[in-house]
Amino acid sequence: MSWIEMIGADKAAGRLKALYDRIAGPQGQVDNVLAIHGLRPHTLEGHMALYKAALHHGGNRLDTAYLETIGCYVSLLNGCDYCLEHHFAGLKRLLKDDARAAEIRAALESDSLGAAFVRREAAGLVYARKLTRNPAGMEKTDIAGLREAGFDDGEILEINQVAAYFAYANRTVLGLGVSHVGEELGLSPGDSDDPESWSHG
Numbered sequence: 001m002s003w004i005e006m007i008g009a010d011k012a013a014g015r016l017k018a019l020y021d022r023i024a025g026p027q028g029q030v031d032n033v034l035a036i037h038g039l040r041p042h043t044l045e046g047h048m049a050l051y052k053a054a055l056h057h058g059g060n061r062l063d064t065a066y067l068e069t070i071g072c073y074v075s076l077l078n079g080c081d082y083c084l085e086h087h088f089a090g091l092k093r094l095l096k097d098d099a100r101a102a103e104i105r106a107a108l109e110s111d112s113l114g115a116a117f118v119r120r121e122a123a124g125l126v127y128a129r130k131l132t133r134n135p136a137g138m139e140k141t142d143i144a145g146l147r148e149a150g151f152d153d154g155e156i157l158e159i160n161q162v163a164a165y166f167a168y169a170n171r172t173v174l175g176l177g178v179s180h181v182g183e184e185l186g187l188s189p190g191d192s193d194d195p196e197s198w199s200h201g
């Protein structure tokens with residue numbers, strides 16, 4: 001399941017057990033991307049706080065399905081199957097439209113963004129692509145392009161934070177050999193109105 005030791009929910013104690021109880025899914029599942037932090041619970045706490053704030057927070061204004069799409073795209077670009085499969089399953093649940101989900105995935109995989117997204121949506125994805133592939137090449141004009149597409153600065157910050165979070169998550173998974181084998185895919189924190197609610201459903 002990974003290249004370093006993980007502490008399963010059945011063996012967790014103290015602070016780690018309290019965190020696992022807080023994030024567990026309906027059947028008690030703690031996703032491996034989170035359980036990989038078992039040897040350092042403070043990093044699990046930091047990971048979950050960032051994840052919830054970037055992707056599942058009531059203060060965000062962009063649609064969660066669009067933010068999930070950005071996460072799927074960044075994960076695809078980084079070659080992180082774990083995050084791609086988990087978050088694509090989550091995207092499908094949000095969309096409740098398998099045909100639309102398939103259209104989105106095909107567009108991301110072929111890098112043909114205009115085939116599935118309106119100009120505004122595609123602009124955010126283009127920004128995320130450049131930030132992922134060439135972070136040192138980012139320029140002020142990249143932000144200007146997002147504004148021209150209709151995003152305000154707060155929405156631009158949301159796009160940036162989701163792309164940046166997935167860069168972190170992808171490298172956690174890829175760098176430690178985390179596998180999704182045996183996991184239920186697509187569980188995520190559902191209560192966006194409560195930043196302290198980390199339970200996965």
